[in-house]
Amino acid sequence: MADGLLSVIPKAAAAGGPGWLSDLRALAITHLEEQGFPGKKNERWRFTSVRDVVDTAFEPDPTTSAAFVDEALGDDGTWRVVLAGGRPLLGDAAPPDGVSVRSLADVLATDPDLLEGHLGAAVATEQFAALNGALFTDGVVVHVAKNADVATPVHLVHVATPGDAPRAVYPRVVLIAEPGSRATVVESFLTAPGGSARHLTNTVAEVSVGANARVEHVRITDGAERSLQLAYLGARLDRDAFYGSRVVALGGALTRLELFVRFEGPGAEVELDGVYHVDDGDHVDHQLRVDHVAGRCTSHVRYRGLLDGRGHAVFNAMGIVHRDAAGSAAHQENRNLLLSDDATIDTKPHLEIDCDDVKASHGSTIGALDAGQLFYLRSRAIPEREARDILTFAFVREILDRIGHASLVARTSEAILARLPHGEALREGLSS
Amino acid sequence: MLKIENLHVRVDGKAILKGLDLELEQGQVHAIMGPNGSGKSTLSYVLAGRDGYEVTEGSITYDGVDLLALEPEQRAAKGVFLAFQYPVEIPGVSNVYFLKAAVNAVRRERGEKELDAIEFMRFAREKAKVVQLDPALMKRAVNSGFSGGEKKRNEIFQMAALEPRLAILDETDSGLDIDALRIVSEGVNALRSPERAMLVITHYQRLLDYIVPDRVHVLVDGKIVHSGDKTLASELEERGYAELGG
Numbered sequence: 001m002a003d004g005l006l007s008v009i010p011k012a013a014a015a016g017g018p019g020w021l022s023d024l025r026a027l028a029i030t031h032l033e034e035q036g037f038p039g040k041k042n043e044r045w046r047f048t049s050v051r052d053v054v055d056t057a058f059e060p061d062p063t064t065s066a067a068f069v070d071e072a073l074g075d076d077g078t079w080r081v082v083l084a085g086g087r088p089l090l091g092d093a094a095p096p097d098g099v100s101v102r103s104l105a106d107v108l109a110t111d112p113d114l115l116e117g118h119l120g121a122a123v124a125t126e127q128f129a130a131l132n133g134a135l136f137t138d139g140v141v142v143h144v145a146k147n148a149d150v151a152t153p154v155h156l157v158h159v160a161t162p163g164d165a166p167r168a169v170y171p172r173v174v175l176i177a178e179p180g181s182r183a184t185v186v187e188s189f190l191t192a193p194g195g196s197a198r199h200l201t202n203t204v205a206e207v208s209v210g211a212n213a214r215v216e217h218v219r220i221t222d223g224a225e226r227s228l229q230l231a232y233l234g235a236r237l238d239r240d241a242f243y244g245s246r247v248v249a250l251g252g253a254l255t256r257l258e259l260f261v262r263f264e265g266p267g268a269e270v271e272l273d274g275v276y277h278v279d280d281g282d283h284v285d286h287q288l289r290v291d292h293v294a295g296r297c298t299s300h301v302r303y304r305g306l307l308d309g310r311g312h313a314v315f316n317a318m319g320i321v322h323r324d325a326a327g328s329a330a331h332q333e334n335r336n337l338l339l340s341d342d343a344t345i346d347t348k349p350h351l352e353i354d355c356d357d358v359k360a361s362h363g364s365t366i367g368a369l370d371a372g373q374l375f376y377l378r379s380r381a382i383p384e385r386e387a388r389d390i391l392t393f394a395f396v397r398e399i400l401d402r403i404g405h406a407s408l409v410a411r412t413s414e415a416i417l418a419r420l421p422h423g424e425a426l427r428e429g430l431s432s
Numbered sequence: 433m434l435k436i437e438n439l440h441v442r443v444d445g446k447a448i449l450k451g452l453d454l455e456l457e458q459g460q461v462h463a464i465m466g467p468n469g470s471g472k473s474t475l476s477y478v479l480a481g482r483d484g485y486e487v488t489e490g491s492i493t494y495d496g497v498d499l500l501a502l503e504p505e506q507r508a509a510k511g512v513f514l515a516f517q518y519p520v521e522i523p524g525v526s527n528v529y530f531l532k533a534a535v536n537a538v539r540r541e542r543g544e545k546e547l548d549a550i551e552f553m554r555f556a557r558e559k560a561k562v563v564q565l566d567p568a569l570m571k572r573a574v575n576s577g578f579s580g581g582e583k584k585r586n587e588i589f590q591m592a593a594l595e596p597r598l599a600i601l602d603e604t605d606s607g608l609d610i611d612a613l614r615i616v617s618e619g620v621n622a623l624r625s626p627e628r629a630m631l632v633i634t635h636y637q638r639l640l641d642y643i644v645p646d647r648v649h650v651l652v653d654g655k656i657v658h659s660g661d662k663t664l665a666s667e668l669e670e671r672g673y674a675e676l677g678g
Contacts, residue, residue, distance in 0.1 A: 371483065376520035379480050380534035380590065381508035381541070390533070394524025394573075 004055045005131065006032065018112040024120040028133030031125060038127055047314040047346045048256060048285045053228055058168035058200050061085045063161040068192060076407040078155035078186055085161070086169030087138045098148025099183060104139035104172055114143065118208050119174050126258050129232035132170050132204040139172035142185055144213070146178035153184040153218070153405055158203065162195025162226050170202050175217070179210035179238070185217050186408065191224035198253070200228040207235040207243065211265060214242040218403055220412060223252030223282060232258045239265030239294070246403045247274035247303075248412045250419060251282035251311070258287045263297040263325070274303040275396045275412070277419050278311025278343065285314040292320065292355075296327035304396050305336040306416075307343035315347040319362070323354045332362040337369065337395045389420045433458045433495060433629050434598055440489035441471075441478055441654075448474045450654035451490070456598075459626040463640055464633045465665065466651035467673045472633045473517060475651070476602040479631075480514040481507050494598065508534075509541035511597030515587040515604050522574040527586065528556060530574050535593055559592040563619035581612035588619040599623070600631045605639035617642030637669040 017025075037054040038045040063085040073080070079096050082089045088103045095101045107114060120133065140156055156173060175185055189201060209215050221229055229252055235243050249255050261270050276284045290299045305313050319330040332349040349362040369391050377387035396416060403409050417423030434456040441449040448471045456462050466472050478485045479492065481504035492499040499507060522530065535555070536546040547555060560567060563585040575583050584604055591599055601620065605613055620643050624630070632643055640648070640662065648665050650658040652673060658664065 372520050373522050375480075375482050375504060376516070376522065377530070377534075378504040379482075379508055379514055379516075380530070380594065381505050381537035382530075382533050383505050383537065384503070386533065387505075390525055390530075391522070394522060397524040 004057055005037070005053065007057060017108050018116075020116055020120070021108065021112070025134055028130040031130045032127065032134060035125075035127060044287055044316065047312075048254070048283065050230070050254075053200065053230070053254065056166050056198070058166045059163070061161055061163070061167040061169045061199065063159070063192070065089070066157070066159040066161070066192060069157050069159060069190065072190060073157070073188070073411070076155070076411065077405070078153040078407070080155040080157055081140060082157045082159060083140065083169075083171050084159045086171040088140050095154060096150050096152040098145050098150045098181070099154060100141075100143045100145075101154060102141050102143075104141050104174065105137060107141045114176075115141070115174060118176050118206060119172070120206075126232055128202055128230040129204050129234075129258065132172060132202050132232065135170040135202075136172040136204070137170070139174070142173070142175045144177040144181040144183040146210075147180040148178075148183070149181070150183040153186050153408075155186040155188065158187065158189045158201060159192055160189070160199040160201050160224070160227055161192040162197055162199040164196050166197045166200070168200035168202060173203065173205040175205065175207045175215070177207075177209045177213040177215045180212050181210065182214045183216070184405065185215065187217075187219045189221040189229060191222060191227045195226070198226045198228055200230065203231045205231070205233045207233070209235065209237045209241040209243050209268075211238040212240045213238075216244045216246070216404065218246045218405070218408055219257070220248045220408075221250065221252060221255050222415070223250045223255055223284070225253060225281065227252045227255070229255045229257075231256065232260070234260045234262075235270070236262045236264050237268040237270065237297070240267040241265070242269050244271045244402070245273065246399075247272075247286070248400070248403075248415070249274070249276040249284045249286070250415055251278055252284065253281060254283050256285040256287070260289045260291075261299065262291045263294045263299075266294045266296045268294070269298045270300070271402070272299070272301045272303075273399050273402050275305075275399050275416070276303070276313055277306040277416060278308065278313045279419065280309035280311065282311040284312075286316070288317040290317075290319045290330065291322065292325040292328040292330060293322050295325045297325070298329040299331065301332040301334075301349070302399060303334045304399050305334070305345060306339060306392060306396060307336055307345055308339040310340070310342045312344045313346075315345070315349070315364070317349040317362075319351040319360070321351070321353045321355050321358050321360070325355050326357040328355065328357075329359040331360065334364040335395075336364070336366045337392060338366055339392065385422045386426070389417075389422050389426055392420055393417060393423075393426060434631075435493045436490070438490035439478070439487065439492065441474055442486045442488055443474060443484060448654055449478070452651070452655055454649065454656060456629050456631060458597075458629055460646045461624065461630040461632060461643065462647045462649060463645040463665065464631060464649050464651050465635070465637070465668055468635070470651045471654045472635075472651055473602055476514055476517075476600045476633055479512065479600055480504055505537065508594070509538055513591050513594055513596030513599045515584075515591055515599065515601045517603040517606060519575045519583040519587055521576045521578075523576045525574050526571055527574050528553070528570045531556060531590060531593055534590070538594055556593065560589055562592040562622050563588045564615055565589045580607035581609065584608060584612065584616050585619070588616055588623075592619065592623055597627065598629050598631070600633065602633050603635060604632070605634055605636060613639070614642065637665045640665045
């Protein structure tokens, strides 16, 4: 293992920064050294192997540009920052009113107090969050001012640029929404063309939603063949806050998201929506955890999966209602559409409730296309293969629509249609 | 136009149709009446091509073609239309998108130019008038959350848009109150034409007061046991299936 991922750790320990940051790094390193990387015996890693990743000596990704992004995304009505090699390429364009977007390295150098209590606060003991904690040097800080209403989405575009040897980036994102603010943040994960080796993107995003603030957080991964995505996203909500997470995960050799939410003040609400698609060679893993610490909070987990080819998807959601969290409502739903006999899904939504006054539900389904619906479409002259794609897309469409922003709904819709066997036929129909 | 000869059909291994004969000419409207379990819905599904209906004997010829050899979508493209007794809800697919795909599939088969979005909307609005369909329903997901009456109107709206040569109406009157029945029937009557044949399947005579058939057939235990003109319907209502079926 000394040749693998952990070989870079000693260098990390020497990195500078304020005292609390050194403490955080030391904790992360200690944790990694004591725990090592997870194996199959770890419940949350039963269906996802990282042995391959752990044994690889990744080099830092030296990329400093990503010219393909503008063409790939077009004018999508968002305010964009590209991260290449894990560092933001901030130009002169000012961000939308009410929000500041800065490089994490700059903020650590000039204004570290802003981050205390926000950076590192949500990261507990997950190994890959700890790895990022030990190794990050840069990233982005998005700070939404008190009572600001920011209509234009702030869009962070994480670019993986594979080389001829394995490369990795460890960017960290901090999103602070001050009380009473409203904002939408989008994170897109794209892979640049070229290169022959694998590329690891190990991110941590920490989100603090202040009292009565509303944050929409969209996360789209493109899932390239050599792309490895190991991400941790932690969100904490103060009283009466709202956090809407909309995740779209389109395949990838290894795409894993740990999404941990914690209600710290009463009356808050989260919607955790997700869509995933797996086909041959894809492994997509979602690990969700919602901690109802404060009372009168509501959580809705709604994930839908499309399982094709020999794809493998994992879904594990845990809702925990703590003893004093009276008036909580916790709902989890994971529905899967099985499009091939060779695809696999391991799904486990579950709840732990230590409180009497709770409304809760959880369930998962795995099924094929509905024969009655298929016949209805065919009885109206729609060819079977087109009918199948129409129903497949319809299965996830409701969730995609919740992304809200029209250009992002269109982009994710098209990306899913592009992955369906006869999706081109539908694409034209939907745009009109 | 449609010739059914000695049709035997099994569902889940059980014989449902047991030697059904029926002939329908272009421009005619025939009613099939029968008690529950006589095989009425089986006949409509076999004509439309649903899986799970095993034809063990007999034939169905439509415009000189062996209908049973065609896939459901091929039948529909050639002008066969089934108005469902229980229209299917399809969340996530808008009515207008669904119908545009259907209309253009039929137009492709006929060698006509496909309609673009604007042309289709104009076309659909015209057709919606036939059954006074609320235009708001066009944007909603197919049949999702529609009332019973709205679903049946939506079926006749689709029929108006697809302009079939053979329309099979499977218990279109079921679940309709008297006002909805009148609107739906008027829609169907507006679509009667010398080029179009209709097979109206119903349990009750009530519908046939509105849609007056050229012929009435009585289906009992998988066979046509009696045929006559429109007066047969009221005779049935008075005397019951048991007596006529005997």
